Each structure stands twice: as C-alpha cells, then as structure tokens.
Amino acid sequence: MLERIGVLLKEYDAVLLTSPYNMRYFSGFSGGEGCVVICRGGNYLFTDSRYTEIAEKEAKNFKVTECSPSKLYALISEIVKKNDIRTMAFEDNFMSYAEYSEMSNGLCGVSLCGASNKINALRIIKSEDELKKLRRAEEIGVLAFENILKYIKEGVTERDIAAELEYSMRKNGADGISFETISISGKNTSFPHGKPTGKKLENGDFITMDFGCIYDGYCSDMTRTVVLGKASERQKKIYGVVLDAQLRGLEAIRAGVVCSDADLAARNVIKEAGFGEFFGHSLGHGVGLQIHEMPNLSPKCGIRLEENMIVTCEPGIYIPDFGGVRIEDMVCVKKDGVENFSARCTKELIEI
Numbered sequence: 001m002l003e004r005i006g007v008l009l010k011e012y013d014a015v016l017l018t019s020p021y022n023m024r025y026f027s028g029f030s031g032g033e034g035c036v037v038i039c040r041g042g043n044y045l046f047t048d049s050r051y052t053e054i055a056e057k058e059a060k061n062f063k064v065t066e067c068s069p070s071k072l073y074a075l076i077s078e079i080v081k082k083n084d085i086r087t088m089a090f091e092d093n094f095m096s097y098a099e100y101s102e103m104s105n106g107l108c109g110v111s112l113c114g115a116s117n118k119i120n121a122l123r124i125i126k127s128e129d130e131l132k133k134l135r136r137a138e139e140i141g142v143l144a145f146e147n148i149l150k151y152i153k154e155g156v157t158e159r160d161i162a163a164e165l166e167y168s169m170r171k172n173g174a175d176g177i178s179f180e181t182i183s184i185s186g187k188n189t190s191f192p193h194g195k196p197t198g199k200k201l202e203n204g205d206f207i208t209m210d211f212g213c214i215y216d217g218y219c220s221d222m223t224r225t226v227v228l229g230k231a232s233e234r235q236k237k238i239y240g241v242v243l244d245a246q247l248r249g250l251e252a253i254r255a256g257v258v259c260s261d262a263d264l265a266a267r268n269v270i271k272e273a274g275f276g277e278f279f280g281h282s283l284g285h286g287v288g289l290q291i292h293e294m295p296n297l298s299p300k301c302g303i304r305l306e307e308n309m310i311v312t313c314e315p316g317i318y319i320p321d322f323g324g325v326r327i328e329d330m331v332c333v334k335k336d337g338v339e340n341f342s343a344r345c346t347k348e349l350i351e352i
C-alpha cells in the first residue's frame, strides 16, 4: 500500500508514521513499536531490538534501523538533513502531548503538520487482499455466534458469555479480539456499551452480544440480540423496529450515497415508530485495521460512499430500566448495494 502515500508526498516533503495501523498499512511491519519515515529519497523504519528481525522480514521496501527511543530523533534528523526535508506530515490524532513535545524538540527547524485525517483517508477503500481478511474475520465472528447459541442458558453469567465468544474466535483462527466484548442481559441491555458482569441469565432476558476479532491484522464487528425463553410483546415490538431500521439502513448503503443519508434512512424508521429518543448513536462506522475508522455513518458525515469501503450497520433502541436491542452487520459497499459479510447469520428474533 506504499504507493498510496505518493499523493501526500506532493504536499509534504516527508510523512512520519507512528501508529501501528499506519506503520503496518504502508510498510507491512506488524510489530507496532517504532516509527516510519517516508520521503522521496527513501523509506525508513526505526524499531528496537525486540522487532528488528520481524521488521526486516515484513518491511521489504524499507531501510530498517535498530535504535532505542532516545536516539530516534537524532537519526531522523540525519534523514531530514540528507533529503532537505522542510515539511513533515505526522499523525496528530495518535500522539500524546509529551510525545509531541519530544518530537518537536528533536526535529526543530522542520515544519510539523498534523495530517491524521489525510493519512487515514488513504486506507478508506479496501484492496481485494484486505477484503479477504475482513471477510474471514467476520466469518470467525459468525462461527462464534452460532456456537454461543448452544451455550446460552439460565444461570450462565454475562462474563461466561464473553469468555466463550472470545475462546471460540481464538479457536477459529483469530489473533485476538478487536474490542472489549459486550455481552449483557436483562435490564443491562439498555446500556449501549455495557460491560459484562457476573449477572446470571434469567428467563425472559434480552441478551445483547457485540463482539469481533482480529484476523491477520483486520477487525470484525457484529451484534446480535436474542431472548432467553419466550419474548414478550414489548420485546418483539422493539426488536421488530430495530430490525426494520437495520434492513432499511442496509438498503440505503451503496456507492454514491452520502453517509449521513444512510444514517437518516435507518433513523427515520425508529423515529416514525416513536422510539427516536432511544437511538442516540450513529448508524455505523468504517472498519479495517482499526475497529473504528473512516467513514462514519453518522448524521454529520458528508463523505460519499465508494465501492469497497467497509461499514457497519447497527441501529439500536435502548430503553432505560427496561432493556435494549442492537443488530449489527459488517458490509462492503458495492455499486448497487452491499456485500454483507454477516449474511449467513440470521436476524430473525431468536428465542432460546
């Protein structure tokens, strides 16, 4: 993906990458520690001795230098001098104030330009190779969901569900989880991002599971809500509205559509059913090397969807002191609609 940085080298003399995601994307190095400098004169990767060997194997087009963090800016300064670098783009969204101070002291004389948004935007459209990994990551999630259905019963705790989901993703080839697993039940389901507790599942509970894994660096994300026992009329009603909104959102997602319009399409279904005040978050978000990346399917995002962007579609209704429902698929934007990576996984209300 190194060639995609070319457009930034027309604007800046060099690009400095510090996040594990951008280092991996542009250099291939998966170790996550160190930094990358790309300029017209060459491609450089700095890391410490824990990662030198892997960096040399993975970052084929880079000159790898082993160095301790304290020497880093002295070495980059040499590159600056040699290549007459005056402007350098850096990841302003991925740096503490202390790190920024160290960098600006170490590179005095260079004009440092915050460019996270421009750099991250280069990752927004996925290559065929990335799509393969994202598809597989989501499949592993679907397998974990199918497995968990056999495991859900009265007396099992929310934490047990999280542990079992994560174990089963690992067993199916995941490198890890892509975010903290959400498995919540009963009244706890009104917290959109609740943490699993020691609460035992009870008959009549909604159970919301929002989880994902990392496969070869790429994230997956899905949510399903089920009922333990028979669903009440109110549960069926809420579930039905969220499902309608989710399907409406999926229909709206295609190349050429503005993100905020996709959000609105789903949001209107929930509003018209009278639950508008209980859907506070965005319809979805991009997914790739990071669990949340561009574009955002939010009321404020003016980005136009393009083919091979990846987004989630995840409306929800959360009623305090009662419970909530969220349904989420991860999809690839296509010319006339979507390729739904979660398609195999049913969305009809499951009563266990």
Ligand SMILES: [Mn+2]
Residues within 6 Å of the ligand: 221, 222, 285, 312, 314, 328
């Ligand atoms: Mn999500």
